Amino acid sequence: MNHWPFIIAAYGLTLGGTALLLLVAFVRMRRFEKRAEELKRR
């Protein structure tokens, strides 16, 4: 059995999942910090 499709799937899933998690966290942080900043300036 060729192992590489399995290896690529495992690495892709882990790296993709981590990237997506960081992106979601970043967007959420950015959105609320921006709104807090806007409200403060008003």
Add this chain to the structure above:
Amino acid sequence: MHRFANPTRFLKFARPATWVCLSLGLLLLVPGIYGGLFITPPDYLQGDSARILYVHVPAAWLGMAGWSGLAAASIAQIVWRHPLAFVAAQATAPVGAVFAALCLATGSIWGRPTWGTWWEWDGRLTSMLILFFLYLAYIALADADRERGGEGRIAAIFGIAGTAILPVIHYSVLWWNTLHQGQSISFVRGESSIAEELFWPLPLTAGGFTLLFAAAVLMFMRAELARGRVEARLRRQAEGQR
């Protein structure tokens, strides 16, 4: 303990820490992943599929370490009423859940070419799946409690009680006959049954993913604190208009 109780002081630390964790994490991950995929020799028995080790083991470690952190924060929340504790526990839960899920998924992918099965209900696999469900239950409990305006007391108790699964996962391969092999690395005895040529990328990927884990938790915490500020300000404005 209360040094970071003041959110302003915490943010002063968290803002640079987020970027340090992110960049340092990536810096460790790149050579770790490259080494694990292309430089290390294949395993004598498992061949190339053993390369999945370098993502599977960090995911497993972070899935479990995540719950330890969540439980520690829950204890701080119950005992010291630390104002940031619930924020920290809540920020850790989704990150831990993602890594527990990645551990299960990569393990399943690894199992097919080595054991010859995607999934078996053995002690190790089942207890790890339970940990994943505990994360989901914690997230649901904490969300429900927050919506009702609570302080997450029930979620914290659940977080502390859930630590019981951690020794079960760890010792499952010793207590019961399992399809999953025994542990390769013993921190207590400082031993590893992984040959040096195959071992070296593991600290790099484990360290890298740990730092990215920390970065995600910090970002979720900052999001939650900013959300709190927004809500407080809107409430004050609404009261001022009346």
Add this chain to the structure above:
Amino acid sequence: MMRPKQQRLVLVVAALVALGGAALLALWGLESRAAYFVTPSDIVAGKVEAGVPLRLGGMVREGSLDRKPDGVTVSFEAVSGADVVEVSYTGILPDLFREGSGMVAEGRLGADGRFLADTILAKHDERYMPPPLEKAQAAGETLER
């Protein structure tokens, strides 16, 4: 008098101890039922009923693998300690199935004491190392230099 903070700490510690104790008791009760497979020793000791579906886990004894002429039927000896059970199986073996390595067989114990497997899974141990050939080559290269 304890401060409320200390009271809560004591409470949490007590709860953790109680929880740990309860978990240990539950696991103790679960002990044998949570086992994923039985071993050849369990079968030799007569702990296993014939005909009941179960899993058998053990090492494949070196030199015991016998491929029948039809090409898909195999038999081999599974060992744990000094105890041996003969296993027969018709089907494709997993890639990692090796003599001297671990395996888990799903099936039932026949009346004659042989284990009839429907499925075979390979089990490996916790050691990871380079293939011996590469190691020898690497050693040869360093010698040459």
